[in-house]
Amino acid sequence: MAGRNAGRYSEHDHEHYERPRRRTRPRTKDRPTYDDAVDAVVVTVDRGRFTLELDGAGPRDPEAPRVLAMKARPLGRKGVVVGDRVRVVGDVSGEDGALARIVEVRERSTILRRTADDDDPVERVIVANAEQLVIVTALADPEPRQGLIDRALVAAFTSGMTPVLCLTKADLADPEILLSTYRSLGVPWVVTQRGGDLGPLRERLAGRTSVLLGHSGVGKSTLVNALVPDADREVGHVNAVTGRGRHTSTSAYLLPLPGAAGGAIIDTPGIRSFGLAHVRPEQLIEAFPDLDEMTEDCPRGCTHGAEEPECALDDALLEGRADPDRVQSFRRLLAARSVPEH
Structure with missing residues (x-):
């Protein structure tokens, strides 16, 4: 066949030449420098549009104009979340109808992430x-749910964030019962009540x-x-039958704190579950410093779960050196990775 076709086309026939390939337009290594880009912080995200606060000198200005922006195409699928520090070009006047473009996402110092459930492999960056x-x-x-507290502590420790317990509605119950469980972790805490001092x-x-x-319903809003x-x-309000609140905030939102001290808070929607599928089992024990130091004598490969035959945590429990509530909380988290949270 090859011999029969040999010489079929001369150099003057168009079939002689190789067909042009798709996307043969030469690509340049030069990329826009965006010298005119300005720095901003993502305040909230809504259906692919981002509300930004332009960076200025000193503390954030609550009266600073908000800029609406979209993500530039070169960023591809790179996610942009509340709290991201970005560079933006275009119309940054903040006037009605103005639309800017996010062209760069700065390196993140911390990332708070979760999965919808413990068996969900898809990570969701929240902030x-x-x-x-x-x-x-x-x-x-x-009523307080220790499951969420424990999971949130794990998320904070593994992301490099400092956890703080904020106990609300202290006029309805004694905070000491809950605080006694977490005091050994050294986690800072504050207690509040409606109309009380927030100093x-x-x-x-x-x-x-x-x-x-x-x-939802814990008094966050x-x-x-x-x-x-x-x-x-x-x-929101708490359902008298289920004992759970309804969702009020629907998206994360960054709010500058008034006053000369500066700072900002990011309000997040009330959650029903906080999956930890992205956290490896060996990372969990590191979120419990008081227990971690007790596992030095554990055999190699020990997960410190309730089924481990030679776990040093069991010896610590028998000797009274470990807080049973902390061990139970840790092992509940470990087991919850394979059992859906209800």
Whole structure:
């Protein structure tokens, strides 16, 4: 066949030449420098549009104009989340109808992420560049759920964020019962109640970017409205039958804190579950420093679970050196990676 076709086309026939390949346009290595780009912080995200606050000198200005932007095509599938530090070009006037473009996402210092459930392999980045994770938990109405507290602590420790326990509705229950469980971890805490003094909480938040995380109905939106009076975050109520709150905030939102001390809070939607499929089992014990030091004598490959035959945590329990509640919480997290949370 090859011999029969040999010489079929002369050099003057168009079939003689190789057909042009697709996308043969020469590509340049030069990329736009965006010398005119300005720095900004992502305040909120809504259906592919990003509200930004332009960076300025000194603390964030609550009166600073907000800029609406979209993601530039060269960024591809790179995600942009609340708290991201970005560079933006285009119309940054903040006027109605103005639209800018995000052309670069700066390197993130911290990432708060979760999966929808423990068996969900897809990670969801919630917030970037926050320094503190404020875990908001009601002492009553609804009852505190240690599962979320433990999971949020793991998320904070593995992301490099400082966790802070914020216990609300102290007028309804004694905080000491819950605090006694977590005191050995050395986690900072504040206690609040409706109409009470928020001074200790403001001190924890001053000069830092903090994420507020909690179940619906725990009083998170009430706190946000008290800390930032013009926030206008909708306040939810707890269902008397289920004991759970309804979702009020529908998206994460960064709010500058008023006052000379500066800082900002990121309000997140109330959550029902906090999956940890992205956290490796060996990372979990590192989130429990009081237990981690007790596992030095564990055999190699020990996961420190309840089924491990020679786990040093069991010896520590028998000798009274380990807090049974902490061991139970850790092992519940370990087991929850393969059992859906209810």
